[in-house]
Amino acid sequence: MTLDLLLDLETQDPDDILTLCLVATHPAVRLRAVTVTPGSPAQVGLVKLVLGRLERHDVPVGAGDPGTGKDHVSAFHHRWLGSSAAAPADASPAELIDRTLRHHPEATLLTGGPLRNLGRLLGEHPQARLSRWVAQGGFAGDNVVPPGHRLPKFDGRLTCPTFNFNGEPRAARLALSSGDRIGRRELVSKNVTHGVVYDRRFHERLRPVRDRSAGLALLFDGMEHYLRKKPGGKLLHDPTAACVAVDAAIAAWAEVEMVQDESGAWGALPAVGSGTFITVGIDHERLFQTFIGQAPAGTVPPPAAA
Numbered sequence: 001m002t003l004d005l006l007l008d009l010e011t012q013d014p015d016d017i018l019t020l021c022l023v024a025t026h027p028a029v030r031l032r033a034v035t036v037t038p039g040s041p042a043q044v045g046l047v048k049l050v051l052g053r054l055e056r057h058d059v060p061v062g063a064g065d066p067g068t069g070k071d072h073v074s075a076f077h078h079r080w081l082g083s084s085a086a087a088p089a090d091a092s093p094a095e096l097i098d099r100t101l102r103h104h105p106e107a108t109l110l111t112g113g114p115l116r117n118l119g120r121l122l123g124e125h126p127q128a129r130l131s132r133w134v135a136q137g138g139f140a141g142d143n144v145v146p147p148g149h150r151l152p153k154f155d156g157r158l159t160c161p162t163f164n165f166n167g168e169p170r171a172a173r174l175a176l177s178s179g180d181r182i183g184r185r186e187l188v189s190k191n192v193t194h195g196v197v198y199d200r201r202f203h204e205r206l207r208p209v210r211d212r213s214a215g216l217a218l219l220f221d222g223m224e225h226y227l228r229k230k231p232g233g234k235l236l237h238d239p240t241a242a243c244v245a246v247d248a249a250i251a252a253w254a255e256v257e258m259v260q261d262e263s264g265a266w267g268a269l270p271a272v273g274s275g276t277f278i279t280v281g282i283d284h285e286r287l288f289q290t291f292i293g294q295a296p297a298g299t300v301p302p303p304a305a306a
C-alpha cells in the first residue's frame with residue numbers, strides 16, 4: 001500500500017529537512033505537496049533546493065511570507081546543503097492543502113512544526129476534510145504509558161510542554177477538537193520520540209543501504225555532517241513521525257483526549273471514541289526497517305492500547 005502524503009514542516013532545526021529527504025523518495029510514499037511554517041522565501045528556497053536534488057520538481061510548495069525579515073533556516077542546512085536562493089511559494093499553505101485534498105481525499109497530513117498552516121486550513125476552508133492527521137507533538141504521561149515503555153527523563157510526569165503544540169496553541173486546540181473534519185488524529189509524542197536516537201550505530205547500519213533511494217543517500221550525507229560536530233547523535237522526532245505515518249504498527253497506541261494544565265503543558269487522558277490516538281511505545285527494529293524502505297506499509301489506523 002502506498003501512502004499519499006502532504007508534509008507540513010519548519011526549517012529551524014535539522015529534523016524537518018531530514019524528513020523531507022526520507023519521504024520524497026520513499027518507496028511506500030507518494031509525496032503530493034509540502035507546506036512551510038512560518039513560510040519565509042528562504043525556507044521555500046531551501047525546500048525547493050532539496051526537492052530539486054531529489055528530482056521531485058513535481059511537488060508544489062505552499063507558504064505565506066511571515067514578513068519577519070528573518071530566514072528561519074538553521075545554520076546546519078547551509079553547512080550541509082550550501083546556500084540556496086530565496087524562492088516564491090507556489091500557493092498559500094491552506095490553499096495548497098485544500099487543493100491537494102480535493103485531488104487526493106484520502107491523503108495523510110504529516111505535521112512537524114507549530115500548527116499554523118493546519119489552523120489556517122480549518123479556518124479558511126470550512127469544507128475541507130482530512131481523513132488522517134499524523135502530528136509530531138503532544139505528550140503522554142504515566143497515567144497513559146505502561147511502565148515498560150516509560151522513559152526515565154519523564155518519570156512521574158503527567159504533562160509536559162511540547163514545541164509543536166505550544167508554538168501555535170490556538171491552532172492545536174482547534175485541530176484536536178475538530179470533530180469529523182479530521183477523521184483520525186495520530187500523535188507521535190515526545191515521550192516516544194525522545195527514545196529514538198540517530199547515533200553512530202544507527203548511521204553505520206544505514207551506510208550499506210543508503211543508496212536505496214536518493215533521499216536516503218542525501219539524509220545520510222546530512223547526518224555525516226551532523227555527527228562530526230555532535231558525535232552523540234540526534235533525537236529523531238519528525239523522521240520517527242514520518243515512519244509511523246507509513247507504518248502505524250511501529251507504535252503502541254492509546255486513544256485519548258488531549259488536555260492542558262494551567263501552565264499550558266500538554267497531557268493525555270484515556271478517552272475511548274475520541275478519534276485521537278497517541279503513541280505510548282515504539283518498536284525500534286520495525287522503525288529502522290521502515291526508515292530504510294523495507295518494512296511493509298501499514299496505513300490502517302492502529303487500535304487503542306489495552
